[in-house]
Amino acid sequence: MKKFASISEVADYHGCTGCGACSYADSSVSMKDDHGNGLRPTSEGSSSSALAVCPGAELDRSSLIASDSDAEMDPMWGPVLAVYEGYASDNSVRSNGSSGGMITALSRYALESGAVEGVLHTVGSPADPSVTTPKLSRSTEEVLAASGSRYAVSSPLSGLAAALDQVDSLLFVGKPCDAAGLHKISQQDEIARNSIGLSLSFFCAGTPSTSGNKQYIENQLGGKPEPLHSLKYRGEGWPGLWEASGTVSGKQASATATYAESWGKLQASRQWRCYICPDHSGEYADIALGDAWYKTPDGVNPGSSLIVVRTERGKRFLESAVSAGVVTLVKEDRTLIDQCQSYLVDSRGELWGRLLAMKVAMLRTPVFKGYPTFRFWIKLNAKRKVGSVLGTLKRVFRKKLYANEVRLK
Ligand SMILES: Cc1cc2nc3c(=O)[nH]c(=O)nc-3n(C[C@H](O)[C@H](O)[C@H](O)COP(=O)(O)OP(=O)(O)OC[C@H]3O[C@@H](n4cnc5c(N)ncnc54)[C@H](O)[C@@H]3O)c2cc1C
Ligand code: SF4
Ligand code: SF4
Structure with missing residues (x-):
C-alpha cells in the first residue's frame, strides 16, 4: 500500500481535505485555491511537522475516548455519549441557521457567558460572497452573521494561528476533517490544546468545489x-x-x-478526498450537529438539529447552555443518528470498495486506523458492492486520479 509521505503528496495526489492544519504547524505554508478544486497548501513547508497534523494522510480513532469518559465507540459513528434533537431557543437564530441554529446558539453562548474570548469559524468574504474564509468573531453580531452552511471549500484552521495571537480561548467550528486536524494539532501543541475551549463540527457529505x-x-x-x-x-x-x-x-x-x-x-463537484472520507460525522469534535432528517421538510417545520455529544466537556457545555435557556432539547434518543443519517452508512460501506480499487490502481491512499469498513461494505446490495470497486476504477481514469492534481507553487 502506498502512503502519503509529505503534504505535497497529499495535495498533489487527491488526499487533501483543505483543512489548513499544515499551515498552523508550519507558518511557511499558506492555503490557496489556484485550480478551483479546493484549498491546497502552497508549499511543502517542513514536511514532517506539517504531515504530523494532516488528517488527509492519516486518521486514528484510538486517541478519541478519554479514560474517564462514559462515551462508547460506535463502529459507524465514533465516540457517542448522548444523542438529542434540539434547536436554538431564539427563533431568529433557529430560522437563520441551517438546521436548528444550534451551532450559532452554542457559539453565541460560549462568547456571551465568557467561556471563550472568540469563535473561529467561516464566513462568506465581504469582498466576494462566493469565497469562504476563516473568521475570528468576538462579538454577538459577528457570530450571528456567520450562521448558515456554505456548501463550499473552507480552511478554518488556516485562521488558527492568527486567532490565537488575538485571544487566549476559542470555540472552534469546522467540518469533520477540520475538527480532526485540530485534534491532531492539540495532541502536539500545548498552546492550541490549552486555548480550545470547545470544538463543534457537523455532519458533512462533502464540500463542492x-x-x-x-x-x-x-x-x-x-x-x-x-x-x-x-x-x-x-x-x-x-x-x-x-x-x-x-x-x-x-x-x-x-x-x-x-x-x-x-x-x-x-x-x-466534491473533491476526491470526500469520496473516501471515513468521518462524515465530526468524530473529533466535542459536539457534532446535523440535520434532523428523520423529519421531512414541509415548509412549516422551522427545523431542528441532530446533536451528538462526544466528550464530557461537550456534555457539560451543552447542559450549561440548556440551563441558561439558549438551546432547547426535544428528546434524547441514540437511534436518532441512524434515523437521520442512514445514507452515510452506505457511504462507509462504499469506502472499503473505493480504497480497494485505489490500491489495485497503485494509488496512494490515506491510513485510517480503527474504522471498520468491510463489515459495512458486505451489507451493501450487490450493485453498490460492485459499483464501489468498478465505479472507482472508472473514476481513476475519468477524474485522472493517477495524475498530479496541481503542482505546488
Ligand atoms: C459542506 C457541508 C456539508 C454538510 N453535509 C451534511 C450532511 O450530509 N448531513 C447533515 O445532516 N448535515 C450536513 N451539513 C451540516 C448542516 O448543513 C448544518 O451545518 C448542521 O445541521 C448544523 O446546523 P446549525 O443550524 O446548527 O448551524 P448554524 O447555526 O447555521 O451554523 C453553521 C456554522 O457552520 C459554519 N460553516 C458553514 N459552512 C462551513 C464550511 N463550508 N466549512 C466550515 N464551517 C462552515 C459556519 O461558520 C457556522 O458557524 C453540512 C454542512 C456543510 C457546510
Ligand atoms: S493538513 Fe489539511 S490542508 Fe494540509 S495537506 Fe493535510 S489535508 Fe491538506
Ligand atoms: S466529506 Fe467533509 S469531512 Fe470528509 S473530507 Fe470531505 S469536507 Fe472533510
Whole structure:
C-alpha cells in the first residue's frame, strides 16, 4: 500500500481535505485555491511537522475516548455519549441557521457567558460572497452573521494561528476533517490544546468545489456575475433556499433554488478526498450537529438539529447552555443518528470498495486506523458492492486520479 509521505503528496495526489492544519504547524505554508478544486497548501513547508497534523494522510480513532469518559465507540459513528434533537431557543437564530441554529446558539453562548474570548469559524468574504474564509468573531453580531452552511471549500484552521495571537480561548467550528486536524494539532501543541475551549463540527457529505460553485451560479444567473452581490446556500426556513444575486451583462439578476436542487447539482463537484472520507460525522469534535432528517421538510417545520455529544466537556457545555435557556432539547434518543443519517452508512460501506480499487490502481491512499469498513461494505446490495470497486476504477481514469492534481507553487 502506498502512503502519503509529505503534504505535497497529499495535495498533489487527491488526499487533501483543505483543512489548513499544515499551515498552523508550519507558518511557511499558506492555503490557496489556484485550480478551483479546493484549498491546497502552497508549499511543502517542513514536511514532517506539517504531515504530523494532516488528517488527509492519516486518521486514528484510538486517541478519541478519554479514560474517564462514559462515551462508547460506535463502529459507524465514533465516540457517542448522548444523542438529542434540539434547536436554538431564539427563533431568529433557529430560522437563520441551517438546521436548528444550534451551532450559532452554542457559539453565541460560549462568547456571551465568557467561556471563550472568540469563535473561529467561516464566513462568506465581504469582498466576494462566493469565497469562504476563516473568521475570528468576538462579538454577538459577528457570530450571528456567520450562521448558515456554505456548501463550499473552507480552511478554518488556516485562521488558527492568527486567532490565537488575538485571544487566549476559542470555540472552534469546522467540518469533520477540520475538527480532526485540530485534534491532531492539540495532541502536539500545548498552546492550541490549552486555548480550545470547545470544538463543534457537523455532519458533512462533502464540500463542492469552487469551480463547481461558480459554474452553478453562472448557470442559475444566466451568465457570469460581475460582481456577485450575494450568495446563500440555505437557512431562513428549513432547509431554506439557495439564493444568489449579481450583475450579469450590466443587468441585475437573481435566482433561487431548493436545497434539493442546489445540493443535487453542487455535490457532483466534491473533491476526491470526500469520496473516501471515513468521518462524515465530526468524530473529533466535542459536539457534532446535523440535520434532523428523520423529519421531512414541509415548509412549516422551522427545523431542528441532530446533536451528538462526544466528550464530557461537550456534555457539560451543552447542559450549561440548556440551563441558561439558549438551546432547547426535544428528546434524547441514540437511534436518532441512524434515523437521520442512514445514507452515510452506505457511504462507509462504499469506502472499503473505493480504497480497494485505489490500491489495485497503485494509488496512494490515506491510513485510517480503527474504522471498520468491510463489515459495512458486505451489507451493501450487490450493485453498490460492485459499483464501489468498478465505479472507482472508472473514476481513476475519468477524474485522472493517477495524475498530479496541481503542482505546488
Ligand atoms: C459542506 C457541508 C456539508 C454538510 N453535509 C451534511 C450532511 O450530509 N448531513 C447533515 O445532516 N448535515 C450536513 N451539513 C451540516 C448542516 O448543513 C448544518 O451545518 C448542521 O445541521 C448544523 O446546523 P446549525 O443550524 O446548527 O448551524 P448554524 O447555526 O447555521 O451554523 C453553521 C456554522 O457552520 C459554519 N460553516 C458553514 N459552512 C462551513 C464550511 N463550508 N466549512 C466550515 N464551517 C462552515 C459556519 O461558520 C457556522 O458557524 C453540512 C454542512 C456543510 C457546510
Ligand atoms: S489535508 Fe489539511 S493538513 Fe493535510 S495537506 Fe491538506 S490542508 Fe494540509
Ligand atoms: S466529506 Fe470528509 S473530507 Fe470531505 S469536507 Fe467533509 S469531512 Fe472533510
